Amino acid sequence: RLTKDYYSKSCPRFFDIIRDTISNKQITTPTTAAATIRLFFHDCFSNGCDASILISSTAFNTAERDSSINLSLPGDGFDVIVRAKTALELACPITVSCSDIITVATRDLLITVGGPYYDVYLGRRDSRISKSSLLTDLLPLPSTPISRIINQFESKGFTIQEMVALSGAHSIGFSHCKEFVNRVARNNTGYNPRFAVALKQACSNYPKDPTLSVFNDIMTPNKFDNMYYQNIPKGLGLLESDHGLYSDPRTRSFVDLYARDQDLFFKDFAKAMQKLSLYGVKTGRRGEIRRRCDAIN
Numbered sequence: 001r002l003t004k005d006y007y008s009k010s011c012p013r014f015f016d017i018i019r020d021t022i023s024n025k026q027i028t029t030p031t032t033a034a035a036t037i038r039l040f041f042h043d044c045f046s047n048g049c050d051a052s053i054l055i056s057s058t059a060f061n062t063a064e065r066d067s068s069i070n071l072s073l074p075g076d077g078f079d080v081i082v083r084a085k086t087a088l089e090l091a092c093p094i095t096v097s098c099s100d101i102i103t104v105a106t107r108d109l110l111i112t113v114g115g116p117y118y119d120v121y122l123g124r125r126d127s128r129i130s131k132s133s134l135l136t137d138l139l140p141l142p143s144t145p146i147s148r149i150i151n152q153f154e155s156k157g158f159t160i161q162e163m164v165a166l167s168g169a170h171s172i173g174f175s176h177c178k179e180f181v182n183r184v185a186r187n188n189t190g191y192n193p194r195f196a197v198a199l200k201q202a203c204s205n206y207p208k209d210p211t212l213s214v215f216n217d218i219m220t221p222n223k224f225d226n227m228y229y230q231n232i233p234k235g236l237g238l239l240e241s242d243h244g245l246y247s248d249p250r251t252r253s254f255v256d257l258y259a260r261d262q263d264l265f266f267k268d269f270a271k272a273m274q275k276l277s278l279y280g281v282k283t284g285r286r287g288e289i290r291r292r293c294d295a296i297n
């Protein structure tokens, strides 16, 4: 029911407006791409791509964005969507859904950091609820065992290989020390010993300074490529869940595959992102076109 040309009549400049907004934002704030891709993942993985992640809490409701797992989502991801929505409301009022904006902004930002293109299907409607309490166990943590992560993806229709491909998003962006300091402190973690020392140093002032963070991919941190997979066998995977992909026989061969073949990784990542963008979408009366992305109409 979603179509590629959904806004061609009702908002002909839809794609141009989003592209202008994301380019300006990414040039001034290069962390925007990673921020938005993670925002998209967290929105889609919790009950479908319906922009429920953008809703602000009220006195009566604690929204998804205020659940502990989402507190580290960077403001720049939210900001770029709000900017695009503002521009789109001027051009075509109450026409474009916030969930379609997240989807297209994510695709376009991925390209600005060197990632692959994929077509997006449009016509999503936005959720009318966003509850922190509905998120329990839907999103993976770095400490979640790989078996459980596999289950979380399979229960949403994603194969093990698609899960490994999507994890390649950690080719860009960063993680706060809190997400991996426990692993650094342990023995036999699989870390390259020199990398472990460097991480200890980088996080030495933690938790006095909770903003301390490290690139997910220390080799090419700002470039979307297959370096993430090349790092893992060398003990340079940052999160326990990254390294875990090499410890489990079900995922290990895909890490090796994508480490050898960037074209295949790009092809599979693009396909999996398109599939993720269609997960649990709401159409018709099941959703609405929000006037503002941070509040239900």
Ligand code: HEM
Residues within 6 Å of the ligand: 031, 033, 034, 035, 037, 038, 041, 072, 073, 074, 140, 141, 142, 143, 144, 149, 166, 167, 169, 170, 172, 173, 174, 175, 176, 177, 179, 216, 239, 241
């Ligand atoms: C497979 C299980 C996954 C786990 C356990 C996981 C966990 C995490 C954690 C803990 C961070 C650091 C957040 C912070 O400290 O600010 C992070 C960052 C990130 N994640 Fe994941 N993630 C997973 C899968 C994914 C997927 C499937 C995507 C997208 C398709 C994704 C995209 C990102 C991006 C782009 C960042 C960097 C964010 C930034 O720089 O602002 N992750 N992830």
Ligand SMILES: [Ca+2]
Residues within 6 Å of the ligand: 171, 172, 217, 219, 220, 221, 222, 223, 224, 225, 226, 227, 228
């Ligand atoms: Ca990279």
